[in-house]
Amino acid sequence: MNAPTEFDPTQAHVVSEWKHERPLNACRIDPLGRFVFGGSEDVVVSRFQFADGAKTNLTGGHSTWVRSLAFTKDGTHAVSGACDGKITWWETTAESPTPVRSIDAHKGWVRSMDASADGTLIASGGNDNIVRVWNAADGSLVHELTGHQGHIYSVAFHPLGEFLLTGDLMGVVKQWELATGKEVRTFDAGPLHSYNGGQGVDYGGVRALSISPDGKRLAAGGLHEATNPFAGVNKAIVLVFDWETQEVKQKHTADSVERGIVWRIRWLADGSFVGAISGTEGALVFWKQEEANFYHKLKLPSNARDMDLHPDGLQVATAHHDGHVRITRLTAKST
């Protein structure tokens, strides 16, 4: 992997803040880098122009909170998933986008979505413990993948195109073969889940799932050491698996972010990766594969609930509880 010359996460700094009226749950940058889309604690999908932050609210697609987003690989359409169980297609660049199509995709929340590398498929995971794979062009159902025993918290297509990875509340990651829809194998991310008998709840889950661009590493993020789930007393963690052997190569932590939860992971051009964390603070945390502890942390003004990497590899968008999308440059400040 070749990083741009100015790439330097240790110099990361926020360059833009764009505000939505309600707390944000999710964000994605379109594959051509023109827009950031946000999902929020209302029925709106917000669209921000990357150049200046100009905002358009997209309405009519959902009846409650928008929790997940994805783009078709050509960037022509955004797809939003919400707590009403629907996924809705939007024309990315329309002046005032209206729903292209809306599908009753899941019974319960749509927590996570992703687009396949070849642009033909959209995957969604929901509270019905089912993963569904959709034709990106017409919204028809391609696969219905069953077998998870808990809510689906994360879905991610393998970058080399053959597989889909899905993670659930119980700390189980399943690998599915896209051609057949068959389950191939399971990765044990058990440390990301715990059951608290006193409070009577399962907690944690595979909240972030990402495969390295070379396909050799699988990162699963979330939380561990949860001593009091109802108060969110836990620590952030990322497990990195060797793709071939399924061995956990490293347990990456960020203990200095109190009550941390890793919500998304993106691999960077130098082979390291960044996690968006919420806790008593919001943060972008940068890890190298060989080191358990992070090598840099950028504190953010509010809890970060989602994150995406710009196609230039130098900019990151984060979605925050205070309603802001923040753009962080992974470079030194320009003089």
Place this chain on the structure above:
Amino acid sequence: MSISYACNTVEHGMARRSFLGTMAAGVGSLTGGLGAFLQPAIGEELMREQKRVVIWDMHGGISQLETWDPKPGTDTGGPFLSIPTSVPGIHVCELMPKTAQQMHHLCLIRGVDTNEDDHGLGRYKVTTGRKMTGAANDPQIGAVAAKALTPENYALPGHIMITPGGGGGRSNDSAYLGPKYSSVQLGNGKPPQNSLLPDTITVEHDAARQEYRRRQNERFLSRRRTATSEAYGYSYEQALQMMQQRDVFDVSKEPAKDQERYGTHDLGRHALLARRLLEHGTPVVKLSHSNYDTHHENFNFHIEQLGELDRAFSCFVEDLADRGMLETTLIIVLSEFGRTPKVNSRYGRDHWSHAWSVVMAGCRMPRGFAYGATNDNGTDVVDGRVDHANLFHTYLQGAGVDSTATFNIEGREVPLADPSSHPIEAILT
């Protein structure tokens, strides 16, 4: 009903006024010793007459917005939608689909303002109907109801608490009403502790030693009869009955299809056990669901907890209705408070006592009714504001007990409920 003892104390009697309520006929008809309750004909008659109370205690503070008073589409509403119920015009949160179909049996109290956001102090208010003061130690609703409703010679404990964890023994929830009305705990729904005859003691040996105890007891009582000595004898006889009727506490005796319907999780088992206990005449049963104190990820945790509650509670209500037991059983669903309308930065809701909900059903409660209202985003009560004292009166009146009556405790008249308050008259049928 007051008993005069050799020491001239008047112990645990109820003042005459308390019998002006609808309990008079049922309680007044009781005669005989513990054995009387064991006669099937008499037992069945009592079962028809006897009022019962069952309390569903949602520990930690259940969210009214995710249950009984949803506000979808508002800044406080959270991610869940509302759904219609079996009563046109009444909607509940989508997390309660099965309970929604039983709404025609329920009475929602949506304007509860108990003005206490601390767990301990809030729990005290809600369970005793009074504000905690330094010197006070007031009995909880279960104990008050048990004293008012338990037939004098009822063979088994009149107040049972099914706890979510282990444990056992007696609770300390009856205050000055005395240990007779404290709840007997069934840890995780298991039969009472030490209720099996030890292997080393044969039935014949046990019968002989009980007979010896009774003779000695009678001899003692013939010379000096006191409330305390009588209570000792009562405790022994009650313990024997518990051992002989141990199956009453064994939920595995219920049909397998019912165990499946209620759910195999703890709350499902406990709810089915509660039904079993009520069917066997237990006057007061309390069960708990732990826990709802969801400062963090309120919505995820309510999905988990309410999945259990909705299944178990809906089956429970449906069964009591089908069996005609709602005529004589008051169901109460309470918590120490509700949860904040505002969603915090960690998807949590905090403590909120100023506008939350309690649910009742059965006895004198109207069916399919919602009393009181909160504003559009649930931050305040706009109609039918009631507090803990109003609710406490209403629980008792709902079960046919005159809440303005007094207990005679060692010669002192003690009001059953806060005499400065009153029940929610508008809902009592």
